[in-house]
Amino acid sequence: MLAIEQTDPEDPRSLTWAEAPTPRPTTGEVLVKVAATAVNRADLLQAAGHYPPPAGESAILGLECGGVIAEVPADGSAGDWAVGEEVLCLLAGGGYAEYAAVPAGQLMRPPAGLPMTEAVSLVEVACTVWSNLVMTAGLRAGETVLIHGGAGGIGTFAIQLCRALGATVATTAGGPAKVARCRELGADIAIDYREEDFAEVLADHGGADVILDIIGAKYLDRNIRALAPDGRLVIIGMQGGVKGELNIARLLAKRGSVTATGLRYRDRADKARIVAATAAGAWPLVESGAIRPSVHRVMDIREAAAAHDLLDSGEVSGKLVLTIGGA
Amino acid sequence: MLAIEQTDPEDPRSLTWAEAPTPRPTTGEVLVKVAATAVNRADLLQAAGHYPPPAGESAILGLECGGVIAEVPADGSAGDWAVGEEVLCLLAGGGYAEYAAVPAGQLMRPPAGLPMTEAVSLVEVACTVWSNLVMTAGLRAGETVLIHGGAGGIGTFAIQLCRALGATVATTAGGPAKVARCRELGADIAIDYREEDFAEVLADHGGADVILDIIGAKYLDRNIRALAPDGRLVIIGMQGGVKGELNIARLLAKRGSVTATGLRYRDRADKARIVAATAAGAWPLVESGAIRPSVHRVMDIREAAAAHDLLDSGEVSGKLVLTIGGA
Numbered sequence: 001m002l003a004i005e006q007t008d009p010e011d012p013r014s015l016t017w018a019e020a021p022t023p024r025p026t027t028g029e030v031l032v033k034v035a036a037t038a039v040n041r042a043d044l045l046q047a048a049g050h051y052p053p054p055a056g057e058s059a060i061l062g063l064e065c066g067g068v069i070a071e072v073p074a075d076g077s078a079g080d081w082a083v084g085e086e087v088l089c090l091l092a093g094g095g096y097a098e099y100a101a102v103p104a105g106q107l108m109r110p111p112a113g114l115p116m117t118e119a120v121s122l123v124e125v126a127c128t129v130w131s132n133l134v135m136t137a138g139l140r141a142g143e144t145v146l147i148h149g150g151a152g153g154i155g156t157f158a159i160q161l162c163r164a165l166g167a168t169v170a171t172t173a174g175g176p177a178k179v180a181r182c183r184e185l186g187a188d189i190a191i192d193y194r195e196e197d198f199a200e201v202l203a204d205h206g207g208a209d210v211i212l213d214i215i216g217a218k219y220l221d222r223n224i225r226a227l228a229p230d231g232r233l234v235i236i237g238m239q240g241g242v243k244g245e246l247n248i249a250r251l252l253a254k255r256g257s258v259t260a261t262g263l264r265y266r267d268r269a270d271k272a273r274i275v276a277a278t279a280a281g282a283w284p285l286v287e288s289g290a291i292r293p294s295v296h297r298v299m300d301i302r303e304a305a306a307a308h309d310l311l312d313s314g315e316v317s318g319k320l321v322l323t324i325g326g327a
Numbered sequence: 328m329l330a331i332e333q334t335d336p337e338d339p340r341s342l343t344w345a346e347a348p349t350p351r352p353t354t355g356e357v358l359v360k361v362a363a364t365a366v367n368r369a370d371l372l373q374a375a376g377h378y379p380p381p382a383g384e385s386a387i388l389g390l391e392c393g394g395v396i397a398e399v400p401a402d403g404s405a406g407d408w409a410v411g412e413e414v415l416c417l418l419a420g421g422g423y424a425e426y427a428a429v430p431a432g433q434l435m436r437p438p439a440g441l442p443m444t445e446a447v448s449l450v451e452v453a454c455t456v457w458s459n460l461v462m463t464a465g466l467r468a469g470e471t472v473l474i475h476g477g478a479g480g481i482g483t484f485a486i487q488l489c490r491a492l493g494a495t496v497a498t499t500a501g502g503p504a505k506v507a508r509c510r511e512l513g514a515d516i517a518i519d520y521r522e523e524d525f526a527e528v529l530a531d532h533g534g535a536d537v538i539l540d541i542i543g544a545k546y547l548d549r550n551i552r553a554l555a556p557d558g559r560l561v562i563i564g565m566q567g568g569v570k571g572e573l574n575i576a577r578l579l580a581k582r583g584s585v586t587a588t589g590l591r592y593r594d595r596a597d598k599a600r601i602v603a604a605t606a607a608g609a610w611p612l613v614e615s616g617a618i619r620p621s622v623h624r625v626m627d628i629r630e631a632a633a634a635h636d637l638l639d640s641g642e643v644s645g646k647l648v649l650t651i652g653g654a
């Protein structure tokens with residue numbers, strides 16, 4: 001098959017479309033012919049040498065894909081999935097390729113009515129946001145949620161999901177255009193973090209019951225300040241550093257919690273649980289139109305390096321999708 | 328009535344048994360004639376000026392008591408409780424006195440078969456440990472729990488409860504005598520923190536799924552190191568300081584959480600929920616003998632200052648009970 005190969009480990013942009021061995025599905029896996037994949041910040045980190053795939057998983061980039069099942073195991077270990085079915089796939093790696101071997105628990109039927117180039121853009125963000133906000137933080141209707149980076153891939157999905165779940169949505173973004181985009185998506189409170197201190201804005205609104213954070217250390221103290229009593233901070237990214245000072249007395253006074261999670265290194269049983277819950281909970285909201293995919297641009301897989309450049313530029317609002325074989 | 332009065336706000340030991348106004352129960356409260364109370368570290372902090380009672384609550388020391396209902400509201404707002412019933416009470420303050428006004432939701436029927444001097448010693452520790460380990464951390468049978476300060480009031484109860492719930496129990500204590508006490512109470516792994524690094528010991532055992540911490544900042548990083556994947560750290564005390572460095576990457580790699588909670592400032596509805604769950608979950612384990620009260624000494628309420636000195640000395644293992652009217 002063809003797949004993206006990084007020809008120079010020192011050069012994160014040396015991404016070429018080249019011959020690679022077709023993956024061999026093992027027990028419980030199906031082979032998927034990939035029609036489209038999408039770019040995640042994790043792919044940029046992996047290409048830069050900072051985010052190795054979990055042991056035993058594909059070393060090829062790509063954490064999500066959509067396509068058609070090309071092969072199912074003869075021993076029935078992948079359940080009812082059949083050759084020819086359209087699927088979306090949550091991957092530990094291997095999406096930037098013509099074929100991917102995918103554990104059956106990480107397959108989803110796509111929400112009805114979307115082209116594959118839009119549906120594929122939802123996989124990683126939906127599983128991340130659903131698992132963190134609904135399953136981990138237990139966000140409930142009527143609560144206030146603060147979503148950092150509201151104009152990003154995660155953020156655009158999270159704003160719409162939280163609205164659909166009946167939460168009051170506050171969000172941060174950099175600059176007026178991104179702030180406007182967050183408002184369009186349904187944010188009740190959209191904060192330009194270049195102009196305002198989000199902790200003060202949230203304090204004026206009684207605090208956030210739940211915060212979804214992608215910044216880490218730099219925001220830790222302000223996030224604790226922004227929490228409401230019994231508030232839950234969930235950290236999924238560390239764009240602002242790894243080590244931060246935690247004021248335990250402030251956290252205790254609010255009976256608050258800080259959780260940090262990652263999707264990629266979970267075991268397959270855990271991923272299957274998340275994938276099933278996400279498809280059951282989020283896809284109906286996509287089908288009803290309450291959540292729309294935010295695709296910034298669709299590019300060809302051969303332009304992977306340019307797509308990584310573009311995401312790195314900070315000019316992207318939403319997801320970059322890569323098609324394979326001109327899907 | 329008579330109650331402990333702190334005659335000099337500058338002197339935490341100026342505790343005298345003196346005339347005070349008998350409290351007037353308001354809607355939903357009963358009046359309890361107090362037979363016994365017990366000393367908490369929070370009482371020492373309050374006497375030292377560091378831990379004020381919540382707004383509207385009694386300024387008298389004492390976070391738990393046991394006694395007999397002396398008066399119920401005529402409007403039925405305290406439910407089915409009747410004059411003459413023996414009760415245990417979780418208090419926001421006011422236990423060091425002949426009478427206390429207690430919200431009905433904070434009353435419990437004592438576990439059968441214990442003298443009041445033992446039963447009273449369970450209230451604050453049981454509500455604290457049950458709410459944090461069972462309700463907040465969701466401790467399950469088969470998990471490993473680390474309890475800091477295993478020989479203290481909280482610790483002696485927590486070790487026994489966790490054993491009864493089917494967890495593997497690790498604990499820390501200072502010196503061989505306290506370590507031996509923890510083993511007697513059922514700890515599987517008892518660590519003398521003066522001799523060993525608990526984080527290393529726990530790492531050798533696969534990590535702690537749940538940690539109950541009373542030290543705070545000084546232990547924050549080691550606690551994160553000691554966590555197992557998906558581990559939950561619950562901080563209820565800050566004897567080792569308030570501000571600590573949180574390594575978010577380390578927390579994320581484990582998908583861990585840090586929660587800090589306090590019982591005293593919760594609202595009454597929350598306390599009622601905890602009190603009901605604790606009585607339903609923990610009292611049967613006391614009645615079966617799986618959990619025994621750890622009373623270090625029973626003293627007269629007139630010796631309150633001496634009792635505070637004794638708790639401060641670090642020589643206490645378990646609870647100090649104070650009787651009122653020679654119960």
Ligand SMILES: NC(=O)c1ccc[n+]([C@@H]2O[C@H](COP(=O)([O-])OP(=O)(O)OC[C@H]3O[C@@H](n4cnc5c(N)ncnc54)[C@H](OP(=O)(O)O)[C@@H]3O)[C@@H](O)[C@H]2O)c1
Nearest residue numbers: 041128149151152153154155173174214236237261262263
């Ligand atoms: N743990 C997990 O399982 C998991 C899963 C998926 C993603 N992630 C992480 O989540 C983060 C977001 O992912 P993504 O796919 O949404 O990436 P993305 O589309 O590149 O969005 C990142 C966003 O971060 C925002 N940002 C940068 N500095 C900011 C600041 N100081 N305050 C607020 N926002 C700021 C940028 O918005 P502005 O231009 O408005 O600043 C940008 O929209 C990444 O760090 C990613 O690695 C984690």
Ligand SMILES: NC(=O)c1ccc[n+]([C@@H]2O[C@H](COP(=O)([O-])OP(=O)(O)OC[C@H]3O[C@@H](n4cnc5c(N)ncnc54)[C@H](OP(=O)(O)O)[C@@H]3O)[C@@H](O)[C@H]2O)c1
Nearest residue numbers: 368455476478479480481482500501541563564588589590
């Ligand atoms: N947040 C809440 O709702 C809540 C409720 C109740 C209690 N608390 C807090 O929980 C803590 C314990 O309460 P308690 O009633 O059990 O008090 P306690 O009976 O005085 O016990 C405190 C224990 O701390 C231990 N300790 C001191 N330094 C230690 C260290 N470096 N490592 C391990 N243990 C250490 C002491 O044991 P060694 O002699 O073995 O060191 C002692 O047994 C207090 O800080 C209290 O304020 C909080």
